[in-house]
Amino acid sequence: xxxxxxxxxxxxxxxxxxxxxxxxxxxxxxxxxxxxxxxxxxxxxxxxxxxxxxxxxxxxxxxx
Numbered sequence: 001x002x003x004x005x006x007x008x009x010x011x012x013x014x015x016x017x018x019x020x021x022x023x024x025x026x027x028x029x030x031x032x033x034x035x036x037x038x039x040x041x042x043x044x045x046x047x048x049x050x051x052x053x054x055x056x057x058x059x060x061x062x063x064x
Contacts, residue, residue: 017024
């Protein structure tokens with residue numbers, strides 16, 4: 001017997017999905033879009049606060 005005939009003889013019905021496959025893809029795409037928006041909202045944060053870091057770095061070692 002070949003593998004194909006063994007698999008064909010042992011065929012079982014699979015469990016039904018809760019949603020259509022495109023719904024799973026849509027949910028995954030929505031999650032990735034939300035994560036991208038959150039990541040995009042934190043762009044340039046280091047440059048916005050670089051003046052605070054630069055000012056505090058100059059005073060270290062001056063008599064402390």
